Amino acid sequence: MNRPRVVIAGAGFGGLTCARGLKYTPVNVTLVDRNNYHLFTPLLYQVASALLDPGEIARPVRQLIRPLGHADFRQASITGVDFDGRRLITDHGAISYDYLVLATGAESDYFGNASLVEHTLGLKDLDEGLAIRNRILSQFEASRWTDDPEQRRALLTFVVVGGGPTGVEMAGATSELIRLVLRKDYRDLDINEARVVLIEAAPYVLVQFVPSLREAALRSLRRKGIEVMLGTKVKAVTDSAVILAGGEAINARTVIWTAGVKASALAETIGVQLARQSRMKVGPTLQVAGHPEVFAIGDIAGATDGGAPLPMLIPVAMQEGRYVGKAIRDALAYRDPRPFQYRDPGIMATIGRNSAVAQLGRVHLSGFPGWVFWLVVHLVNVVSFRSRLVVLVNWAWEYIFYDRPVRLIVRARK
């Protein structure tokens, strides 16, 4: 029972991979997360667009760590770190650690614009994904009650701000939900009254990709009926409109914000040095300066590669998690760990049915081949065999029947 205590804050891809990496290490691991589940975030937009249900992209943390044997879980919101006392502070109490791994991820960044906080919907966790689904479906129902075409158009305009992978995927999925599925539900719907608008401040979507893939994605978005506004900034959002920097207004009741992301608020509260996007500065071994027993990984950590910050991506978090598992083993053996090195497996994004872009080193895929590649990679990585099966059934069902079975407006009451 005198095993060193490793506390991992966050049960996302980084934290979970770290816990798994410590499977055969003589330590006791405690994972802490505000949710009781691990979320397969790449498919969150499919929950938001009524294609998948929460149970298909999330798994209880306790179930996932059961095979590890030495790991326990605690559900709590993490509020701080007592570095001197070596305790993680949560809203349910404190947990002592010998080693601490901070892996609480990222959250939406509204750049201090209160109107965005109040009037836009984020897409960072399952609760938000369900809120978006409820909102989209509710707008369609509400639109049936008005004879005023102006009002109906405002109800049926869905604005996605941010042309990164999340924004592109959400816009594509929303457009397909409307054009392929809801259109059949609403026989008296004038499809021209329903708009999906994607707003991006840069002059192109998917800035992370090479120009040819950006353009392929843009063409695909437009073919799917999405109005893409490039080089366009949002000044404010009200309950009924998006106000652009130029003063122009788009009447819309639903605005999804994917244009800003920063390290989880914990980074700002614990008194450590911050890098861009409020990410915690870490050394080449992912340790926090002055606290060699504290590591930071994933989106909350601002690890660099040749001076450039590593992107907020799942492969980064997973590789860092695995690395820290090894670094802790090294520390227990009084070995110095080698510096962390990131191996880039490539990036991808899907626009929808039969269309995705993938950039794998010098291999660039788009259109149908990109989509097949995207499909295989995501299906293989969905977190468990059972989910894989159910997700596959859902995808096949939608692909064949143009039908999304879970378009239900549900809230957990009380």
Add this chain to the structure above:
Amino acid sequence: MNRPRVVIAGAGFGGLTCARGLKYTPVNVTLVDRNNYHLFTPLLYQVASALLDPGEIARPVRQLIRPLGHADFRQASITGVDFDGRRLITDHGAISYDYLVLATGAESDYFGNASLVEHTLGLKDLDEGLAIRNRILSQFEASRWTDDPEQRRALLTFVVVGGGPTGVEMAGATSELIRLVLRKDYRDLDINEARVVLIEAAPYVLVQFVPSLREAALRSLRRKGIEVMLGTKVKAVTDSAVILAGGEAINARTVIWTAGVKASALAETIGVQLARQSRMKVGPTLQVAGHPEVFAIGDIAGATDGGAPLPMLIPVAMQEGRYVGKAIRDALAYRDPRPFQYRDPGIMATIGRNSAVAQLGRVHLSGFPGWVFWLVVHLVNVVSFRSRLVVLVNWAWEYIFYDRPVRLIVRARK
């Protein structure tokens, strides 16, 4: 376009069956419901006990009525009826009708006891089902944070009030969730600290059944570790205890109320004569006195059979729905409808794995045979082929692996 307008208030089993019964009748049908889905209520307790997800027991109303051709849907809360103006009043506006079918179902009855309203959870709709699931799972998580065994016991005591089919099924499913599934998640859990208590005012559970089946159910409940308290009345519920009529208190943070049910509040607000459980008085042809163009069916209606009120059961609602479809056809043809007659197909309830009771006329089943019968009937009646498939996969998965995959605490935010 001068077809008579039939407005059906409520898209439950009664309303939906009525709409389907009017498929070949030259009328326009508008279904109105506060939810955008039809719910397979017999399996709601499985959502509450983390076995099924909402998408598996609910289907969008618009999808279900699409094959009918002549039917439309409106989502709204129904607030009243303007009998003279022949308009159904909702929170979104009024809808004119030539024929009106009231089928808004039933709700929990707390008998005017405010402490029950405030501190118990109902199990009548999907939102409530998810709220119960969240509550049960959250209590287990919270219990890991306390060293006080008293407090832990209060967190882990789940009281179900009401020994009817809903209460029995909920108690059985909760007990199995704890003993078969959560027990593996919480390795340091002392199973003796977790209690499931079923409280019933009558001297037996399942009053609707013959004594031999009641006793079979009671034995089965006790074998599954449920503490059944018969002849026991609840006086009040606080945020931490159930106070019994005798003054005794059971420390519990989770109390599920299934002991009272009455017609949906609409019945009380529209100024019609009421029968027992606030159900609307209807004549032998299910018409509302003085308003031959208004019918009431299902739980909201107090139809009688030889003077005895028909129970609040799905077969009653469905047969009444089918009947009213025919009665409207008769009215359009200036024929007088024959009185409604109920054909009782039998009743059943499951206690859990390998155990159910079924009373089909003179055939009485219990134990494993009862359970197989229950399984087949429910699977056949789940509302669509796709749901049938997914529900079957979920059931098989749980039966084989003692695992409930959807034990996630999820809320739709905003």
